[in-house]
Amino acid sequence: VATLILMVNEVSISVLAPEISCTTNTGTITITAEGGTAPYEYSINGGTNYQSRNLFTNINAGNYNIIVRDANGCSAETTVTITQEICCTLTASATAPTIECNQANGTITVTTSNGTAPIQYSINGGTTYQSGNIFNNLAAGSYTITVRDANDCIVTTDVTIAQQLAPNLVITNPAAVCAPATVDITASAITAGSDPNLTLSYWTNANATTSLPNPTAVSAGTYYIKATATNGCETIAAVIVSVTDQPNLVINDPAICAPNTVDLTAAAITAGSEPNLTLTYWSDADATQKLANANAIAASGTYYIKAVSAAGCEIVLPVNVTINAQPNLVVTDPPAVCPPLNVNLTAAAITAGSDAGLTFTYWRDAAASQPLNNANSINAAGTYYIKATNANGCETIQPVTVSVLQGATLRTTDPAPVCSPATVDITLPAITAGSDPNLVLSYWLNENATDALNNPRAVGRTGTYFIRALNADGCQNIQPVRVVINPLPTITIEGPDSLCLGLNTDLIIRFTGQGPWSFTYTDGSQSRTINNVGGNTYRLNVGPNTTTTYTITSVTDRNCTKDVSDENISHQLWITIPIDGVRLPPVFTTANTPTQLQGRNIGPNYNMFNWFPPLGLNRYNILDPIFTYDKRVEYKIEMRSEAGCVTVDTLVVQPVNTTEPGLKPAIYVPTVWTPNGDGRNDRLFPFTINIIELRWFRVFNRWGELVYETSTLGAGWDGIYKGKIQPIDTYTWTAEAVGINGEIFRLTGLAALMR
Known part of the structure; x- marks a missing residue:
């Protein structure tokens, strides 16, 4: 049915055109007009024909153009379609053969008629369709098949897939058992109520593919029984086996020392077991002989504890009781000792006769609560205690009595020190004043009193000696006494043998002994004393x-004084007179030519030299240094004696044949020369200073014969004339030269030839 309302020029229309039933051939159209001006005219063919009635009958299915026109000529227009119901003539039926038991391979075949191809089939209520009319691999059961043709006509049909009946297998789970017990699932009680004549088999999985090897003795778990009927049909059902665990009973074997007993009911014996167990105690492993004294076992052995859990499961386990014997401790009191000796309680003799392998500890009280820290050196009388522990930890305690006799009281006072050669009497009562009376005293060189002192009344050597005191109980006391016999001090004097007049020197005084020292000396005219000398x-x-x-007449150290006036401890100091210095003859030499200089030798005691300034010298601290220089030098030669006397000579060394600005021209000829071939003073020649020309230098022998002549500066005669060595003699020389200032020098002189 379709209804259309259209507003056209104030005219609105609505159309009712119900669907034509599949059992009739025609239908109706009803038009309703509103608005405009009545009367209305109605057309269903687009205005070709109008009628005054708004109902059109015997109308075939199809499309119609509806127009309504009012009295004013205003109109409204619409379209409408009349449909006709299609009548479904489709029918369907289905068949399904019976399937074997335990199978799911059923088939449904659908048969249809009077439908419009193509036909479609659904087995799930029309959710999905298939084109084929056969459904395969179906389990037994009821199904509704839906069939749909091309006109969307749908019909359903019901069908049942029948199946051969499986055997009736009834399973009753066995009652729980206690481990280690097992369950026999082949027992008839397990399948009581099932169909008769079934063949039963036992499996570990629900598909019955893995057989159970021991169905008569299974542990906890789920197993499966397959029942097979005579027609071959079978069914599988699960059977649940419950095995309750044994109680967890933990046994801790006790070990104690006699005479103690063992309480098997103590919680420590079963510590670690599961809670809430009911425990009973037995003499045998089968738990048939009840243990009467479980809380006071006095004998070593094996006993049994049965534990029952809340589930009623039980277990019996042995408990081994060990009661170790006490150690055998034999104590022998040590013999009495005298102070300061002490007793060693750890000595083997104290516990001789005891069990071997015991561990001993030492205590002040019988309960062994106060340890004895000095068990190896007891010096106080009393009762002490020894605890012996064996390898099993068992122990016993025994007293030991220590006896300490009355000791001898010996007090010593060291005697006052004396000076050698005095001696000390250590037997004097003052030495042992304050000691016990009636002591027997003896005197020794060593503290063990094994080496006797032969002369205690006249000890002459510093050292520590020992006095032993013995009382009536036989106890002794050994005390040291220190004897000090100070050695006399010694003194020596030493110093230089001589001293230059007017100088001072130190005499060295040396001491032995203990400072500070004092000494008295005399110089022949008077005595003097020097006090408080700190060093030696x-x-x-x-x-x-x-x-x-x-x-030196006497010496005193910290302890003793010694008179040394008769020991001739003396030193003589000689006074020497200093020697005046002189000016030595000048030395002429060629510039930069090594020339040995010679100081004055004024005696063997003058053995220290100093040339100043040291210019041009190879050494400045010897008597005869080598001069190598090109300038004039005036030396001060200081000569010092062992006595401290100092003599200073003066020596001028003048290089010749040199030009030295500021010096007056001059010529010098040595008075001696030594042509012996040693390279020193081998030629006789004039030494020139600021001379520019040597006109001649001539040498004559004592007969006036000319033996040498030269005009060359620096050239000289070597003492050879006509190839012969000339004799030692005095020769005359003459020279004429011109100075740089034009002055002419004419000189003559004598020179001695020495070999």
Whole structure:
């Protein structure tokens, strides 16, 4: 049915055109007009024909153009379609053969008629369709098949797939058992109520593919029984086997020491077991002989505890009781000792006769609660205790009595020190004043009193000696006494043998002994005392004007004084007179030519030299240095004696044949030369200073014969004339030269030839 309302020029229309039933051939159209001006005219063919009635009958299915026109000529127009119901003539039926038991291979075949192809089939209520009319691999049961043709006509049909009946298998799960018990699932009670004549088999899985090897003795778990009927049909059902675990009973074997007993009911025996067990105690493993004294077992052995859980399961386990014997401790009291000796309680003799392998500890009380820290050196009388523990941990405690006799009281006072050669009497009562009376005293060199002192009344050597005191109980006391016999101090004097007049020197005084020291000496005219010398060496400064002997007459150290006036401890100091210095003859030499200089030798005691300035010298601290220089030098030669006397000579060294600005021209000829071929002073020649020309230098022998002549500066005669060595003699020389200032020099002189 379709209804259309259209407003056209104030005219509105609605159309009712119901669907034509499949059992009739025509239908109707009803038009309703509103608005406009009545009367209305109605047309269903687009205005070709109008009628005054708004109902059109005997109308075939199809499309119609509806127009309504009012009295004013206003109109409204619409279209409408009349449909006709299609009548479904489709029919369907289905068949399904019976399937075997335990199978799901059923087939449904659908048969249709009077439908419009193509036909479609559904087995799930029309959710999905298939084109084929056969459904395969179906399980037994009822199905509704839906069939639909091309006109969407749908019909349903019901069909049942029948199946041969499976055997009736009734399973009753067996009652739970206690481990280690097992269950026989082949027992008839397990399948009581099932069909008769079934063949039963036993499996570990629900598909019955893995057989159960021992169905008569299975443990906890789910197993499966397959029942097969005579027609071959079978069914599988699960059977659940419950095995309750044994109680978890933990046994801790006890071990104690006699005379103690063991309480098997103590919680420690079964510590670690599961809670809430009911425990009973037995003499045998089958738990048939009840243990009467489970809380006070006095004998070693094996006993049994049965534990029953809340589930009623039980277990019986052995408990081994060990009661170890007490150690055998034999204690022998040590013999009495005298102070300061002590007793060693750890000595083997104290516990001789006891069990071997015991561990001993030592205590002040019988309960062994106060340890004895000095068990190996007991010096107080009393009762002490020894605890012996064996390898099993068993122990016993025994007393031991220590006896300490009355000791001898010996007090010693060291005697006052004396000076050698005095001796000390250590038998004097003052030495042992304050000691016990009636002691027997003896005197020794060592603290063990094994080496006797032969002369206790006259001890002459510093050292520690020992006095032993013995009382009536036989107890002894050994005390040291220190004897000090101080050695006398010694003194020596030493110093230089001589001293230059006017100087001072130190005399060295040396001491032995213990400082501080004092000493007295004399210089022959008076005595003097020097006090509080801290070191063992003293420097006595003296400066006599004449030779003097210094003599020590006494010396004192911290402890002793010694008179040394008869020991001739003295030192003589000689006074020497200093030698005046002189000006030595000048030395002429060629510039930069090594020339040995010679100082004055004024005696063997003058053995220290110093040339100043040291210019041009190879050494400045010897008597005869080598001069190698090109300038004039005036040397001060300081010569010092062992006595401290100092003499200073002066020596001028003048290089010749040199030009030295500021010096007056001059010529010097040595008075001696030594042509012996040693390279020193081998030629006789004039030394020139600021000379520009040597006109001649001539040498004549004592007969006036000319033996040498030259005009060359620096050339000289070597003492050879006509190829012969000339004799030692005095020769005359003459020279004429011109200075740089034009001055002419004419000189003559004598020179001695020495070999």
